[in-house]
Amino acid sequence: MTYVLDDPAKLRSLDPQDMVGLVVRLGDLLEEGFELGRRLDASGWERPGHVLVLGMGGSGIGGDLLRALLYERAPFAVTVVKDYVPPAWVGPGTRVLACSYSGNTEETLAAYEAASSAGAQCVVVSSGGQLVERAAAHGTPTVRIPGGLPPRAALGLLLGPMLGVADRAGWVEGLGAGVAEAARLLRELASEWGPGRPAAENPAKELARALVGHVPVVYAASRLAEPAALRWKTQLNENSKVYATWNVFPELNHNETVGWALAGQPEALLQVVVLRDPQDPPRLVRRVQVTREISLGAAAGYHEVLARGSHPLARLLSLVLFGDLVSVYLAYLNEVDPTPVAVIDELKRRLADA
């Protein structure tokens, strides 16, 4: 009998809306989004006092990725707010990227209105909904992205425009080259790790198999990989419908490591996945090793995933793609459809009624 992850007919029946097909388009969607963002006139955005990204869930993670990318490169701070209320410092010097795929997320709508009223200059990234309507009413420039996808599968379309604006505004050198490399690499990796590559030679399928029946604990070995670890956790939650947790070195050494002390307790349920970057500083590599020796022995398994590529954007997104695929494969192994997120839909519905 063909192994489930290598059986295209079985996968089609488990994934009627083709989440896996969307996941492997990350590189194409990134390029498309980047081009849409580059069309925007970015005058006034050259020297922001502060950049604020607003967005929830699948629309907020793009902000986390942007922040990690600019951390060591931009001469200003990037803050990501996933809330109704923007910080009190928001004012005319702030440049705001308000992202909501549907355009109807109440937290983002409220934070956008408040930032706008505080005098911040905003750009909206959305496929439609109330956010686009309100942007039109306020005269806010808008990057209108194609609709019809689950927001988390539109990551390339949400991150791409922000990178396009960043490139037009000249925030950092070489972003266009980074996007081109990332898109090329992601297409290559999509075939290396994608559904057509048999499990015996596919590390993403292999890792998904190890995660069945366990709680994934995703650790970023360093700051660059931090948003990738968060993305892994949220994709495991939404696609595989499993509980998962995440953290980042070195901070986790100052608290979470102690929580691994009780051998024979729930740790036996945990599978640790460490997201590594070939350019991780030696000090952090050593930290990961020592942590593994001291604390992680009780885990059911320990895995490392190494970023690929050269530009930081390519390295970061290679980790994202690997995790997205693992989450879809784990959904298949759990026999759940990766696309519906009934709990999120119900929450939004009930809150809208209230």
Ligand code: F6R
């Ligand atoms: C659904 C998903 C969610 C949404 C979030 C915000 O695929 O990933 O996390 O992204 O509920 O909705 P939007 O993105 O429409 O603002």
